[in-house]
Amino acid sequence: MADTQLMSIPGQIDPVPVARDITPRADGRVDLIGLPKARIRELFEAAGLDAKQAKLRAKQVFHWLYHRGVTEFEAMTDIAKQMRPWLTERFVIGRPDVVEAQHSNDGTRKWLLSTADGHEFEMVFIPDADRGTLCVSSQVGCTLNCRFCHTGTMRLVRNLTPGEIVGQVMLARDSLGEWPKGKMDFAEDADEAEYTADGRLLTNIVMMGMGEPLYNFDNVRDALKLVMDGDGLALSKRRITLSTSGVVPMMARCGEEIGVNLAVSLHATNKEIRDEIVPINRKYGIEELLAACAAYPGASNARRITFEYVMLKDKNDSDEHARELVRLIKHYKLPAKVNLIPFNPWPGAPYECSTPERVKRFSDIVFEHGISAPVRTPRGRDIDAACGQLKTAAEKKSRAQLDREAAEVGRAEA
Numbered sequence: 001m002a003d004t005q006l007m008s009i010p011g012q013i014d015p016v017p018v019a020r021d022i023t024p025r026a027d028g029r030v031d032l033i034g035l036p037k038a039r040i041r042e043l044f045e046a047a048g049l050d051a052k053q054a055k056l057r058a059k060q061v062f063h064w065l066y067h068r069g070v071t072e073f074e075a076m077t078d079i080a081k082q083m084r085p086w087l088t089e090r091f092v093i094g095r096p097d098v099v100e101a102q103h104s105n106d107g108t109r110k111w112l113l114s115t116a117d118g119h120e121f122e123m124v125f126i127p128d129a130d131r132g133t134l135c136v137s138s139q140v141g142c143t144l145n146c147r148f149c150h151t152g153t154m155r156l157v158r159n160l161t162p163g164e165i166v167g168q169v170m171l172a173r174d175s176l177g178e179w180p181k182g183k184m185d186f187a188e189d190a191d192e193a194e195y196t197a198d199g200r201l202l203t204n205i206v207m208m209g210m211g212e213p214l215y216n217f218d219n220v221r222d223a224l225k226l227v228m229d230g231d232g233l234a235l236s237k238r239r240i241t242l243s244t245s246g247v248v249p250m251m252a253r254c255g256e257e258i259g260v261n262l263a264v265s266l267h268a269t270n271k272e273i274r275d276e277i278v279p280i281n282r283k284y285g286i287e288e289l290l291a292a293c294a295a296y297p298g299a300s301n302a303r304r305i306t307f308e309y310v311m312l313k314d315k316n317d318s319d320e321h322a323r324e325l326v327r328l329i330k331h332y333k334l335p336a337k338v339n340l341i342p343f344n345p346w347p348g349a350p351y352e353c354s355t356p357e358r359v360k361r362f363s364d365i366v367f368e369h370g371i372s373a374p375v376r377t378p379r380g381r382d383i384d385a386a387c388g389q390l391k392t393a394a395e396k397k398s399r400a401q402l403d404r405e406a407a408e409v410g411r412a413e414a
Helices: 037-046 051-068 083-090 162-176 213-228 248-257 271-277 286-294 319-331 356-368 399-413
Strands: 004-007 016-019 097-103 109-114 120-127 132-135 181-183 194-196 204-207 240-244 261-265 305-311 336-342
Touching: 037 051, 051 083, 109 162, 120 162, 132 162, 162 213, 204 213, 213 240, 213 248, 240 248, 248 261, 248 286, 261 286, 305 319, 305 356, 319 336, 319 356, 336 356
Parallel strands: 132 204, 204 240, 240 261, 261 305, 305 336
Antiparallel strands: 004 016, 097 109, 109 120, 120 132
16 A cells, blocks of 8 residues: 555544545545556545445446546446445545636647646647647646756746646546547446447647656656556557656666656757756766667667757757767667757747758758658747746745755655
8 A cells, every 4th residue: 555644534534544646635535536446445445445345436436537537426327326425525536727728829729727735737738630649747847947948947846646647638638528428327337338439639648748757757657557557548658758858767767667658858969068958967968868768668669769859049950969969879779769849939038949941951961860850840839838838827935845845856866
């Protein structure tokens, strides 16, 4: 069982355990979103059900939460009517609160979301002809301070819980109307119900929103396991990409314990420039980072590592930089592709975007050496939803609090 402590709930005799994996709530009820079937069963037992009942109810509830997307226990029609109020008194089916929803003129959608304790973060949905990609946040704020990134001008407020991470996927499916539809009212068993799943708009997930996912590894891992669970959201790991700025000690664990595609925010080919624009390079240098990429579990020509490279005028965009990028990829024998990202401006940004001609020339050099280097089309710029533009007005904590939390988050990198 996960590390727990007991919390009393008003009007309830037996306390319910709360722990790291549970999204905190002021009313004391336990939010089940973000919890796997075994954990739900544990909570049901702790709340008073016997083992057999807890196992059955956990299976039913899990199906309704992650396969059907319901938000009220009353909608769980294969659970006895007298049982549903018992669940409602003790538990809740959460979603992040929507503060603001914006639609770009190119179809991109951005949501400003709020946690139960009042902190704000963002997620973005990008529709394309052959896919729909949800950009998911892992933290409120960020510790990394990458100079080209608007999110990096924020400080870390806190990690998102597994429920707040997977809750973004749930909310997106709510908004897109992508839960199975049908009638369950007269079904004795969920497996006998008649319903169909419509064609999906949301096909891919990228952990590229606010925060560094590998500094919130346990919660990100637990959330993505629910997304990939065949009895849950059932999205293939091949359709999920995790982006890191280079938290080297956690990269192998990411491959072993999650197994999703890896993207690395490289953005420079030498120490001087990368130290400036991606400060984590001062701790984990390019050579160490690329060696970790070469050792990434599951990397192959069929599952290439993606290097993200933001194009900054007169900073990292010369022919020499392109050739050095090729040399590094070939030296470490990396199965890789490069995503070239035109810099997305934001107020007060210290850089400008490379010219279209320079971006094309950089791409051509990399392509000429047999490495795919497409130029990413900026999406959602008009609503500040493009890469590197996410930022909220999240409440800042004191410097001392932030230092303590950042130290706790970063222990795994030691």
